[in-house]
Amino acid sequence: MKKLTMKDDKGYAIEIEHLQKYYKKHKGVDDISLKVKAGEIYGFLGPNGAGKSTTIRCMLGLIQYQKGNIKLLGNEYHSPSEMRAHIGYMPSETMFYPTMKVKDVIQLAADARKLNCKKESNRLCEILEVPLEKKVEELSLGNRKKVSIICALQHKPELLILDEPTSGLDPLMQETFFNILKEANQNGTTCFLSSHVLSEVKKYCTRAAIIKNGCVLKEDSIEKMSHTNLRFVKIWHNNKVETFSYTGSMKELIHKLDGQSVDDVLIEEPSLDELFIHYYNKNEGGK
Secondary structure (H helix, E strand, O other), X not given: OOOOOOOOOOOEEEEEEEEEEEEOOEEEEEEEEEEEEOOOEEEEEOOOOOOHHXXXXXXXXOOOOOEXXXXXXXXXXXXXXXXXXXXXXXXXXXXXXXXXXXXXXXXXXXXXXXXXXXHHHHHHHHHHOOOOOOEHHHOOHHHHHHHHHHHHHOOOOOEEEEEOOOOOOOHHHHHHHHHHHHHHHHOOOEEEEEEOOHHHHHHHOOEEEEEEOOEEEEEEEHHHHHOOOOEEEEEXXXXXXXXXXXXXXXXXXXXHHOOOOOOEEEEEOOOHHHHHHXXXXXXXXXX
């Protein structure tokens, strides 16, 4: 398989068009469309229950979907076994055979891809301080997460799909994890990071999609999302405080305030965190 790069005319590691998945009458995702460029770290951002995990499971062929089209690494996706050697997946909840030793779980993941990953797995185990001789049932949540990281990364995948990867990791280990992630990305791995942690997306991703109720509200670069005409306005008048968001021109705002008994006014640009929350709070389908 030709390894995709961002220089390719169609260098997309992930292409999703109008994905729809229902569980009987319950909506999983309603209309997801996005493109992830090869070689980037892409954020998939939304609150719990927004449809992030459902989208990922459809991408990986773990569940079937009713409508839409998914392509991974430039090829239309059919069978999980076809792409197993090229994709790493870290689920939000780590599930391993409880009586197996950690070293055997890691080897099992390598054997499933029919790859020799010993050198890289040993390196990652040393960095993450993984207790190889312990059984899975003896591990803390954080250590189970570490095992999941190694299983996802030891074969140096072209595409790495991460579903809420830092839950259960302490702050120091989160930093270590992202150092590993950035190293993999610098070596050519495309990273798809599903998260509800705004600071993670802001710090590490180049572009992101904001998802709510199974639909994409916004997809753009983090830089462009940070530059918006949205403003938060706070007005003091008649011993009362009024707060509202505003997207019009400053000239129009000043005209609206003209003649009112305004004691003071504060106009602020939103932080990226506030901007994401603004998108979350808008009506479904809003832009």
